[in-house]
Amino acid sequence: MSRDLVAIVCGMAVGTLARYLMLRRDFRQYPSYPHAVINHLALGFVAAMMGAVAIPAIVAKEYTAVTFLALAATQFREVRRMEREMLLALEQSELVARGKDFIEGIARTFEARNYLVILISLMTSGVTFVFGAFAGVIAGMAALTIARSLMRGQIVKDIAKVRPARVRFVGPNVFVEDIHIMNLALAEIRDIYTQRARAVILEPYDDTAREILANVGQRQAIAHDAAALLGVHREVDTAEFMPLLRRDPDTGRVGMIIVPIEPDEKCLVVAVENVPVLESAAVNPLASRAGRCATD
Amino acid sequence: MEIAINKLILAAVTTSRETVSGVPVFYAQDHEEQEWIAKTLSRVLEAIAHDLGNGTYILVRH
Numbered sequence: 001m002s003r004d005l006v007a008i009v010c011g012m013a014v015g016t017l018a019r020y021l022m023l024r025r026d027f028r029q030y031p032s033y034p035h036a037v038i039n040h041l042a043l044g045f046v047a048a049m050m051g052a053v054a055i056p057a058i059v060a061k062e063y064t065a066v067t068f069l070a071l072a073a074t075q076f077r078e079v080r081r082m083e084r085e086m087l088l089a090l091e092q093s094e095l096v097a098r099g100k101d102f103i104e105g106i107a108r109t110f111e112a113r114n115y116l117v118i119l120i121s122l123m124t125s126g127v128t129f130v131f132g133a134f135a136g137v138i139a140g141m142a143a144l145t146i147a148r149s150l151m152r153g154q155i156v157k158d159i160a161k162v163r164p165a166r167v168r169f170v171g172p173n174v175f176v177e178d179i180h181i182m183n184l185a186l187a188e189i190r191d192i193y194t195q196r197a198r199a200v201i202l203e204p205y206d207d208t209a210r211e212i213l214a215n216v217g218q219r220q221a222i223a224h225d226a227a228a229l230l231g232v233h234r235e236v237d238t239a240e241f242m243p244l245l246r247r248d249p250d251t252g253r254v255g256m257i258i259v260p261i262e263p264d265e266k267c268l269v270v271a272v273e274n275v276p277v278l279e280s281a282a283v284n285p286l287a288s289r290a291g292r293c294a295t296d
Numbered sequence: 297m298e299i300a301i302n303k304l305i306l307a308a309v310t311t312s313r314e315t316v317s318g319v320p321v322f323y324a325q326d327h328e329e330q331e332w333i334a335k336t337l338s339r340v341l342e343a344i345a346h347d348l349g350n351g352t353y354i355l356v357r358h
Contacts (some may be wrong), residue, residue: 172347186335187345237339239358 004056007129007136008049014140015048015121016041018030021144022113042108043079051121053105055129073118078112095234096227096243101217101280108279116147116205154282156202157221157273159209160254164265165201167193167257176255179248190238192259196233198268202245202254208286210252214280219245219254222275229271231261304357306341309334312351319354 023040050069057065067276085106098106116177123143130135156162165176169190174181176199184190202222204210212218223243227234234241243258286289299342309330322337324330334345334353343355 070354171349183346185345185353186331186338187332188335189345237342239338239342239344242358 003129004060007056007125007134008052010128010136010140011052011055011121011125012045012048012135014124014137014144015117018120018144018147019044019113019117019139022116022148029054043076043114043159044117047076047117048121051118051123052125054122055126059129073115075119076111076114079114080107083110084109094224096224096232096237097220098224099217100218101215101278102221102224104280105221105276105278112151116151120144120147124286142197150267153279154277155273156275156277159212159277160204162200162202162269162272164269165199165255167197167199169194174257176246176257179246179253179255181244181246181255181257184240186240192233192241193257196263196265197257197259198265199255199257200269200272201266202256202272204252204254206286207252208284211283211285212277212281213252213254214247215278218278218281219247219256221278222256222272223258226256226258226260226268226271229269230258230264233259233261302358305354306343306357307337307355308352309337309345309355310352315348315350316352 020041023037039290050072054066054069057063057069087098087103087106088100091103095259105175120140124136124140126136127139168175168177172183172185172190174184174190174193174197179201184193204213223245227243232241232243241259243256245254245256247254256272258268286295305319307322308316309322309324310316311324311327311330313323322333324333330353335356337343337355338345341355342353343357345353345355347353
């Protein structure tokens with residue numbers, strides 16, 4: 001087998017494997033099995049192929065081929081559009097919506113992972129071309145490990161303390177400790193809340209975390225994940241049972257109330273702690289002089 | 297640009313006739329009837345009943 005072919009085959013194999021390992025099919029069941037998984041594996045294979053042929057093409061002085069590869073890479077923008085449109089369309093069927101910010105985050109991740117596959121297969125085929133297949137595969141695996149650790153974003157646990165909290169009523173108004181959540185007129189609904197509602201308080205560790213939790217999309221993502229994991233005591237005609245997160249403007253703390261099917265507070269805390277911090281919600285006021293000065 | 301009305305008072309249910317106007321109003325004889333009407337309307341309209349504290353409930357689509 002020629003050196004070119006070995007490099008291309010190694011790059012393609014490691015790249016496709018990398019895409020498979022990056023498809024995290026956890027509780028979210030997204031991408032859904034089997035068809036969406038096949039779609040993404042196929043796209044990952046194309047991305048791996050593009051990365052794998054780049055180095056042999058440059059060595060063979062096939063600059064036109066390399067230019068075409070760069071052009072083809074832009075097609076992966078379509079992946080983001082496809083995911084965004086599909087998730088937005090499905091949003092109507094969710095009892096607790098993901099929210100636009102969460103969807104944008106998911107779509108962006110899918111696009112970015114294809115670019116990572118291109119880089120990993122480029123690395124693998126490059127090293128294979130120079131040092132041989134064994135070294136190439138090792139390099140590819142190392143690149144995958146580095147990429148995965150770098151792409152691992154923060155979760156709510158990293159930015160805030162999540163603890164169970166008490167639900168109380170003052171007249172028709174429901175509070176999580178001292179944070180006002182909403183006004184509920186019907187006694188029957190209030191009774192269900194008194195018996196079954198569970199609440200947590202998110203206490204941000206610093207000003208950056210406070211601003212992340214202020215983001216409405218981030219709070220919607222928390223509500224969605226908590227409802228997906230613990231179930232939600234809600235039907236399409238009972239809007240009262242939508243899980244809600246409200247902020248205390250004085251301290252930046254956020255109170256969350258949900259009427260889950262599984263009324264286990266510890267599980268609720270764990271569910272909330274593991275919600276990803278959305279890229280679109282991320283801000284860092286402490287990185288600026290004005291932000292640091294305002295903290296004092 | 298898409299313009300949408302997100303929060304909308306769809307109806308009011310009251311035991312106090314003089315406190316509300318301008319929206320569809322349902323008069324109730326007593327508190328019990330008010331709760332019943334408000335509950336039925338909230339299910340039908342997929343809205344939430346809020347208590348204004350003056351004998352009037354409003355049904356709001358959020």
